[in-house]
Amino acid sequence: MKLVTAIVKPFKLDEVKEALRSIGVNGLTVTEVQGFGRQRGHTEVYRGAEYQVDFVPKVKVEVLAEEDQVQPVVDAILKTARTGKIGDGKVFVTPVDQVWRIRTGEMGPDAI
Amino acid sequence: MDDAVRALAEGLGPGGAVVAVGGYGRRLLLPRSDVDLLVLHGDRRSSREVGAAEQLFYPFWDAGLDLGHAIRTVDECVSLAAERVDVACSLLEARLLWGEVALVQRLQDRLRPRLAGGPFLDRLREDVEARAARFPACSTDLEPDLKEGSGGLRDLHAIGWAGRVSEEAAVRPTEAGALDAAEEFLVRVRSALHLETGRRTDRLFLEHQPALASAFGFEATEGLAAPDALMRALFGHARLVEHVRDRVLASRDRMVEVGEVATSEDVMEAFAASATAGAPLGPAALDAIEAAELGDGPFPWAERTRRAFLEILAAGPAGRRALEAMDRADLLGRFLPEWEAVRCRPQRDPYHRFTVDVHLLEATAVAADLLAGRRAEVPAAAGEIEEPDPVLLGAFLHDIGKIGRGRHVEVGADVAARALERIGVEPATRHDVLFLVRHHLLLSDTAVRRDLSDENLVLDVAARIEEPRRLAMLEVLTLADAEATGPHAASPWRLALVRELGAKVRHVLEAGDMGPDRAALLEGRRAEVRDLLAGEPAEAVERYLARLPRAYLTSVAPGTAAAHFRLVAPSLGAAEVRSIAIPGDRPGTHQVTVVAADRPGLLARIAGSLSLEGLAIISARAFTTEDGTAIDLFDVTPAFHGDVEEERWRRFRRTLRRSLEGRVTLEHRVAEKRRHYPPPSSEVPNHVRVLNDASAFATVIEVETVDRIGLLFDLARAMERLGLDVRLATVATYGERVVDVFYVRDALGGKVEDGRAGEIERRILAGLEDPR
Numbered sequence: 001m002k003l004v005t006a007i008v009k010p011f012k013l014d015e016v017k018e019a020l021r022s023i024g025v026n027g028l029t030v031t032e033v034q035g036f037g038r039q040r041g042h043t044e045v046y047r048g049a050e051y052q053v054d055f056v057p058k059v060k061v062e063v064l065a066e067e068d069q070v071q072p073v074v075d076a077i078l079k080t081a082r083t084g085k086i087g088d089g090k091v092f093v094t095p096v097d098q099v100w101r102i103r104t105g106e107m108g109p110d111a112i
Numbered sequence: 113m114d115d116a117v118r119a120l121a122e123g124l125g126p127g128g129a130v131v132a133v134g135g136y137g138r139r140l141l142l143p144r145s146d147v148d149l150l151v152l153h154g155d156r157r158s159s160r161e162v163g164a165a166e167q168l169f170y171p172f173w174d175a176g177l178d179l180g181h182a183i184r185t186v187d188e189c190v191s192l193a194a195e196r197v198d199v200a201c202s203l204l205e206a207r208l209l210w211g212e213v214a215l216v217q218r219l220q221d222r223l224r225p226r227l228a229g230g231p232f233l234d235r236l237r238e239d240v241e242a243r244a245a246r247f248p249a250c251s252t253d254l255e256p257d258l259k260e261g262s263g264g265l266r267d268l269h270a271i272g273w274a275g276r277v278s279e280e281a282a283v284r285p286t287e288a289g290a291l292d293a294a295e296e297f298l299v300r301v302r303s304a305l306h307l308e309t310g311r312r313t314d315r316l317f318l319e320h321q322p323a324l325a326s327a328f329g330f331e332a333t334e335g336l337a338a339p340d341a342l343m344r345a346l347f348g349h350a351r352l353v354e355h356v357r358d359r360v361l362a363s364r365d366r367m368v369e370v371g372e373v374a375t376s377e378d379v380m381e382a383f384a385a386s387a388t389a390g391a392p393l394g395p396a397a398l399d400a401i402e403a404a405e406l407g408d409g410p411f412p413w414a415e416r417t418r419r420a421f422l423e424i425l426a427a428g429p430a431g432r433r434a435l436e437a438m439d440r441a442d443l444l445g446r447f448l449p450e451w452e453a454v455r456c457r458p459q460r461d462p463y464h465r466f467t468v469d470v471h472l473l474e475a476t477a478v479a480a481d482l483l484a485g486r487r488a489e490v491p492a493a494a495g496e497i498e499e500p501d502p503v504l505l506g507a508f509l510h511d512i513g514k515i516g517r518g519r520h521v522e523v524g525a526d527v528a529a530r531a532l533e534r535i536g537v538e539p540a541t542r543h544d545v546l547f548l549v550r551h552h553l554l555l556s557d558t559a560v561r562r563d564l565s566d567e568n569l570v571l572d573v574a575a576r577i578e579e580p581r582r583l584a585m586l587e588v589l590t591l592a593d594a595e596a597t598g599p600h601a602a603s604p605w606r607l608a609l610v611r612e613l614g615a616k617v618r619h620v621l622e623a624g625d626m627g628p629d630r631a632a633l634l635e636g637r638r639a640e641v642r643d644l645l646a647g648e649p650a651e652a653v654e655r656y657l658a659r660l661p662r663a664y665l666t667s668v669a670p671g672t673a674a675a676h677f678r679l680v681a682p683s684l685g686a687a688e689v690r691s692i693a694i695p696g697d698r699p700g701t702h703q704v705t706v707v708a709a710d711r712p713g714l715l716a717r718i719a720g721s722l723s724l725e726g727l728a729i730i731s732a733r734a735f736t737t738e739d740g741t742a743i744d745l746f747d748v749t750p751a752f753h754g755d756v757e758e759e760r761w762r763r764f765r766r767t768l769r770r771s772l773e774g775r776v777t778l779e780h781r782v783a784e785k786r787r788h789y790p791p792p793s794s795e796v797p798n799h800v801r802v803l804n805d806a807s808a809f810a811t812v813i814e815v816e817t818v819d820r821i822g823l824l825f826d827l828a829r830a831m832e833r834l835g836l837d838v839r840l841a842t843v844a845t846y847g848e849r850v851v852d853v854f855y856v857r858d859a860l861g862g863k864v865e866d867g868r869a870g871e872i873e874r875r876i877l878a879g880l881e882d883p884r
Contacts, residue, residue, distance in 0.1 A: 011564075014561070083563065085565060
């Protein structure tokens with residue numbers, strides 16, 4: 001099992017969600033996050049005065065996937081979240097040791 | 113229960129008493145209430161007596177009942193009552209179950225003088241305020257605490273206790289019936305909640321509301337679901353409790369009294385006085401208002417009423433309290449019948465914490481504070497607003513359309529128009545308020561859901577807002593709305609996005625890239641193109657119009673834009689180049705349009721290919737859509753007079769294609785060509801300016817120089833070498849003088865860094881002076 005974590009632009013969330021649903025992903029977690037990558041923050045000129053935007057708002061999407069689903073999930077995110085411009089975000093894949101469904105106590109793939 | 117306690121109490125020694133306190137003392141045991149028992153002793157007690165008392169408690173625990181228990185002497189009770197008002201109150205209601213009557217009598221005799229009058233009322237008031245701050249209110253919160261929340265059961269008890277110690281604090285006969293009904297309702301809902309959950313819980317969460325609504329027989333009506341009807345009834349009762357509580361517990365020394373109250377104008381002014389003083393109306397004023405013969409309403413709005421109302425809106429949180437007092441006294445709806453439909457109306461979504469009416473009052477209070485600079489952080493937009501009334505009225509009415517019928521924004525504009533008409537707001541203000549009601553979600557929705565780096569998007573938002581003044585009003589309303597909604601809506605995450613959009617729209621409006629005139633022109637142009645393309649599929653036409661850069665729509669004639677539909681609309685292969693050449697506006701000129709996937713050096717290669725065919729560029733306009741399609745228009749004329757035969761266009765296309773495929777390089781050939789042309793005859797000094805503030809999306813480079821064959825090719829090549837992507841270019845020729853403007857982005861799709869401006873200027877100038 002793997003945890004696929006994607007940091008994407010906020011307005012891409014709906015597209016990513018739809019794409020994941022269409023390949024059979026039936027659960028994901030979404031968090032509103034702020035941060036910066038290579039893009040850093042940027043400077044906005046506001047009423048003549050500059051102010052520094054240190055952290056850029058993004059959306060974090062987390063999906064648990066079985067091994068054979070990892071690549072389709074990653075591909076779906078890469079395809080839909082891309083605008084080709086700076087700040088499109090990142091996708092990470094991390095191993096997951098175990099997962100439980102709290103209500104039933106099911107474990108492993110059954111709990112995804 | 114009483115009998116069971118008495119039977120168990122037989123085991124206690126003589127000289128003590130067992131009394132029921134709290135809800136048990138009041139004979140009000142709910143299904144899961146705890147049973148509060150106090151074992152009372154005289155002056156001292158032995159460990160044997162304590163042990164015996166504990167024996168009394170075990171059977172309760174064994175039976176699974178929640179037991180509130182205490183073993184105290186009279187002295188201990190008195191000193192504890194001095195510390196805690198709730199203990200004092202509960203002892204006032206102590207009810208003897210078993211043992212010495214005299215003991216209870218002695219306790220109450222000692223308590224009574226300590227619990228008299230003003231100081232006790234002060235303590236009750238502090239307790240009420242502390243609870244209101246800690247627990248979700250029964251009068252406004254969508255998940256209220258029925259016991260501790262404001263307007264809940266504890267407040268009812270407080271009213272009762274206050275009445276026992278002070279005649280002034282007695283409940284009026286006119287209120288007694290309604291108060292009883294409120295108590296019955298609250299108790300029944302709480303009992304049902306205990307039964308429903310099987311636990312002693314007082315928080316009425318959303319998930320429990322449907323079951324309770326059906327248990328109580330609430331039914332859905334048009335625009336109001338059954339659980340909402342339950343909550344609305346609860347809010348109504350709780351608000352009455354609050355109203356009576358505030359009068360009963362009011363501190364007499366900080367209240368506002370007013371003179372005669374005879375008319376509805378007087379009423380509004382009385383509340384305005386209360387709002388500006390930041391203190392509630394005193395009992396005499398409230399009595400006078402109640403006694404005034406005002407009729408059922410709707411009351412007429414005189415100039416005095418209007419002015420007083422706007423004072424209330426501007427007063428911030430104190431204004432909110434004044435409006436709530438009007439609401440509790442059933443006055444607000446008589447001034448403004450439009451208010452009734454949102455009064456006590458729950459809203460069920462993950463963001464809202466409060467009913468619609470409370471949300472509106474809260475948003476108004478926040479907006480008033482922002483405008484008056486009463487906040488630690490005041491957004492720049494608030495400082496720009498000279499006339500606060502439209503924003504205050506906009507905040508007060510923005511969700512007035514949430515009445516369960518249709519989309520609330522559209523409905524809201526209609527309802528707000530009626531309300532403003534009634535209030536008698538003058539037309540200019542009314543216009544602004546309706547704009548705010550119609551667009552109150554524009555910034556927040558767009559900021560979160562759309563791509564803010566899309567120039568078209570920002571221009572379209574600007575076209576709807578039209579002026580910086582209205583943008584400032586909308587920004588303040590958006591902020592106030594978010595804050596009044598709840599912590600999720602006002603998160604730094606959301607506000608950062610809203611601020612970014614606001615800054616970009618402001619930039620566009622202040623640079624004159626969009627405004628009322630341009631917005632109208634844009635809309636007119638769209639309509640003309642639509643008409644001209646009436647024969648094409650409407651959906652494809654709309655997609656085409658949405659893709660076109662707004663600068664294209666405003667600068668290219670509708671006929672030309674319609675003619676470009678066939679060129680631009682069908683999807684374009686990566687290597688595909690489409691072009692047409694038609695006769696130009698003036699004799700001897702031709703208009704050439706090239707459409708291709710944008711790539712570095714495209715503009716240079718087109719310009720170079722034109723130059724190689726001996727075509728002088730009189731003007732050029734280069735556009736790029738957000739999805740990367742370049743649409744470049746050139747007005748050209750043969751450098752030496754003569755017709756441009758088809759063969760020449762064919763050669764142009766071939767050269768362009770071959771250069772794009774990388775099979776020929778143009779630089780050498782353009783330099784060669786230039787030698788066949790006479791050098792410029794006049795002197796025009798070269799100027800290059802790099803402007804980073806002129807556009808929110810691109811760096812603007814202005815070049816002024818003398819015209820010559822291949823000039824655009826040279827400039828475009830220079831941009832390409834600097835790694836700049838030309839998004840928009842205009843070339844204008846004035847005799848021998850040429851002014852070229854390029855809107856460029858760097859390789860990362862943003863404006864160039866300020867530090868590069870000098871280098872860019874130098875390199876372009878160098879290229880002008882020494883064309884290779």
